[in-house]
Amino acid sequence: RVWEAGEAGDVAASWSGPHFVVLCGGDEDRARDVAAALTSARCVVVGGGGEGVPARYEAAVLQTLELLQRIVAEKPKDEVLIQLVVAGAGAEALFGGLAGLLRTARLEHPKLRGQIVVVAADESAAQIVAHLQESARRPHEQAVRYSAGTREVASWRELSPDAGVAMPWRDGGVYLITGGAGGLGLIFAEAIARGAKDAVIVLTGRSELDDGGHARLSGLERLGARVAYRRVDVADGAAVRSLIAELRESHGGVSGIIHAAGVIRDSFLLKKTADEIHAVLAPKVAGVVNLDEATADLTLEFMILFGSGAGAFGNVGQADYAAANALLAEYAAWRNEQVRRGERWGRTVSIAWPLWRDGGMQLPEASERQQRQMGLHPLATEAGLEAFYRALAGESGEGDEIAVLSGEAGALR
Known part of the structure; x- marks a missing residue:
């Protein structure tokens, strides 16, 4: 998996369907600021409970799953966009694993459209809102990363076969x-x-x-x-x-x-x-x-x-x-x-x-x-x-x- 420069050119109109923003990491203050500026979406915070990576990640999975279950139970008629905001560095970046949950959710319920938006840890609420609005216009991009003024999209690159690759084991290892x-x-x-x-x-x-x-x-x-x-x-x-x-x-x-x-x-x-x-x-x-x-x-x-x-x-x-x-x-x-x-x-x-x-x-x-x-x-x-x-x-x-x-x-x- 690699990160490559995002598409340029015309984009779709602003997302007009149901819209949820999930902020990972438990920063309630920033979540309130994002929610205040992004009135078209419902904002929730996950991953703030517990100590250590396993407890916090499990809490985030449970909280995100409960949100998805509520959305599905309401039987939406239109596509629903769920954007997860994840920090791009440190232990907070581990919440990016929630992408696996979103991918499965879409396979089971095609009206759910998930998108991971990776941002710098020190970005302001206003910057995050701008990133969310921009990425919402490209909902087909499942993972987007903003870093040092650039916008990148995750994709897969095929590796060429490498003849004669050495085994990693060594004698006495x-x-x-x-x-x-x-x-x-x-x-x-x-x-x-x-x-x-x-x-x-x-x-x-x-x-x-x-x-x-x-x-x-x-x-x-x-x-x-x-x-x-x-x-x-x-x-x-x-x-x-x-x-x-x-x-x-x-x-x-x-x-x-x-x-x-x-x-x-x-x-x-x-x-x-x-x-x-x-x-x-x-x-x-x-x-x-x-x-x-x-x-x-x-x-x-x-x-x-x-x-x-x-x-x-x-x-x-x-x-x-x-x-x-x-x-x-x-x-x-x-x-x-x-x-x-x-x-x-x-x-x-x-x-x-x-x-x-x-x-x-x-x-x-x-x-x-x-x-x-x-x-x-x-x-x-x-x-x-x-x-x-x-x-x-x-x-x-x-x-x-x-x-x-x-x-x-x-x-x-």
Whole structure:
């Protein structure tokens, strides 16, 4: 995903339908000023409650979801524009993950049109109102950013294949894979075991391993890796800190992290509950925060966040899962900024994966059939690994979020 200069030329007339502005971050004073100047829209504030990123983000998801549910329940006859105002820097930028929720909302309810408007943290209410009014004239632009006097629009740029990309694993490296007992985690554990001599691979999961899991770990050890499984809930900060402390003591630290933990609780937007949202957000959102904070002083070589196409493009029935995965993309950008300031180590990339043929979460048969009709095919393991190596080998300027698609190239483009 990249930011490019916005369109020039004529624009549509001012938005005349129902209009909501959601200001993220809890700044009530600025919200009042925006509401006073933008009388044509209803303004609300989200994300102001709780302490820490996970609590504030979950509050914002719940508050935004409740707003969307109220709008849908009223059965609007015209299209409704929902603009989310997000700060462009610091932890406040993480609220940009709400874009995943909006994308899913539009897929389920086509009369809802969402737009993220990213602004500088120090912009006045008058400047924000001007940005909102300008962007409302281009409602087809789903994400807009104002920075240093320029207006940019988010888009996707295809990466060219890169032959001969080197594997990121190194001999004797120590690699942590959360959600490691799942199909996708085990695929990457095997890739490490085959690609690096004497590698240490630590897999985590919330459940005890069954006989099949123990057999897979034994297979990895036969490839020459030292493998361990730890029952850890990554949403539990104390448990994550304890795990990282153990790895420091026993192996001297961690070389790289693959954050692949996740759960789904699929249901339509109107039926989503707070319990479902908490269950879905916890492993992704609290998980990445806990991993990042526990390893803040380690010289990591990489931190890879396994997201989903639901976050990048939305997916029916997965409003919460989309919001969780879209947060990972924003977190990757935020952490890379910290790396540039010398506060963290190792490149962070969020990869929005499609359905894998041999691993990861599976779709119901009807959903998979629908994807095939759209030209999408389950991702083969070899192609997925190649995409992973390509994503990690790229320069940081290529993007903090990379989406992988598998299928008929003509249909996908």
